[in-house]
Amino acid sequence: MFVVGGESLIDLVPVSAEADAERVAHAGGSPFNCAIALSKLGNDTGFLCPISQDEFGDVLLAPLAEAGVTVLLKDRVAAATTKAIVSFNAKMQASYVFERGADRAFTREVLLAALPEKVSLYQIGGFCPILEEDARVWRDVVDAAATRGATISIDINVRDKLIDDEAGYRARLGQFLDKAHLVKLSDEDHAWLEPGMSIEEHAAELLARPHCALVVVTMGEQGSRAFSRSGEAAAPIHRPPVFGDTVGAGDSLMAGILTWLDEAGALRPDRLAGLAPGQLEAMLRFGAVVAGINCGRVGCQPPSRAEVDAVLSA
Template sequence: MTAPLLVIGEALVDIVAPAKPRNGNGKANATPGGSPANVAVGLARLGVPTELVTRFGTDPYGDQLGAHLFGNGVQLAPGSVDPHFRTSTATASLNAAGVATYQFDITWEPPALSLSRGCPAVHTGSIATVLEPGASAIRAFLESIADQPVTVTLDPNARPSITPDPVSTWAAVRELAALSDLVKLSDEDCEFLCPGLLPVEIAKELLTAERTQCVVITRGGEGALGVSRETQVEVAAPTIEVVDTVGAGDSFMSALIAGLEQRGLLGETRLAGLTGDDLRDVVDYAVKAAAITCTRQGADPPTADEHAAQWGS
């Protein structure tokens, strides 16, 4: 790569209250998070040079975020650390199965967005794509790079507590998806955004956009579905003991992008040449990355070495 992959979106601190004590005292744990930030860390841990455009403060939570991102090799774009900005938080409550629900205290206004020469891909998603004023800035940026030799990936990561109207949220997702080469959804996203439609029906609807080449839908413990115009693959999830699901979808997203990068499918190719075997392999790689995260507390994506040690190369 001649330039790092670009990730745009929120970085925040997850305040996780376990359903039952795991550390002996049952106290909430504050850990770095935010879907795009998690994806950036996951990519860096998998060996993909990554730059994150975000916004957080220099308060204690911001210091924690900065140390986490720098410590994992994520570059921060200019303006991402702002002493006048209060670092956002997400309070995650876990049920008995370790599944998280969130309440957010967040403000989103990114610094100036630009594309470096040679950048192979841009990833965005989650709250950053629906919360103003940042959402409009991201949409305008993606429109401005529509003719550039760069692959765009999107993970809407629907948050009903922030965007409770599924109709308007789906319209916004469709608009961004049409500017993206790959869209990743979860089964929960599908149920919220398009109740009554099967995941494969939603995927095929998104694939009617001229640019969109691939849609991947995660299904929790059942694995994931990958759909392109030419093929459809289903990948089962391995059997694991779940600690919690915090950050699992983000680990999946980062591994999906990393798998595509390893196959030379990013950049100006924009997924051209993606075969059914490629799609199955990258989805399988991503499912297994997410599985590792589910065996650990909080958003803790695996390194390339950890993935290889657990599942083989």
């Protein structure tokens, strides 16, 4: 099973650019989105995050069930659902202000008890390093997944508006990065983490960490890049016929990359490092199609595997 651990939340999204005060609720959160995208691409996927008893918890459970994601924490919690107030710039790129709640309503014992015995892939959520008391628990979950044979991935997803202690956050993030075999980040994450450093230098720094064997960098309209210990590659975005917005684009791309790697027999630490440029390009192109189809819709609505295959075969 693929397991994605981390936040789920409700995105409160403006109805239009002209009516920012009028908002509609969409289920979201980067790990939540990625889990749904993975399952819709045909992967046996579990989601590890508390779900609230409130009405927004029902909103979160519906798309998980529709996509066939296994909700690993069966008992719902009293804390209110975490919320993100979404705004868009002129290019319809999203930014967020957060109100946290149920995504933090866990204990070490509950998370470890819910982790399956067989985990082939464990993905670390972007909120996990933000607070020390949470990070301590999530680090133990990652270690438990690794001992069960899981390849470890992380989508960094810096949320600077939630970070009160930058030095502490950087240290905690570094601890998670030291556990990861695959690291994904955006060009915005890169600019925040390593201002003045080139993407190539940053990728090399990540690959020098104890376990990292593959780095993927997304660059908005400029496409994506990948770096292994055996080469690098780039791929353009896939442009949908009609553009919706970019919500969940990176999460969808990540799901596509993980799916491609698994089907290629490369989602193992010893094989990630050996990915050659041609393989990296094919991986990025598959991920770009998954992300591009999602961007043809409003909100995060990852495609089915049939939709992806139809584009690839056209």
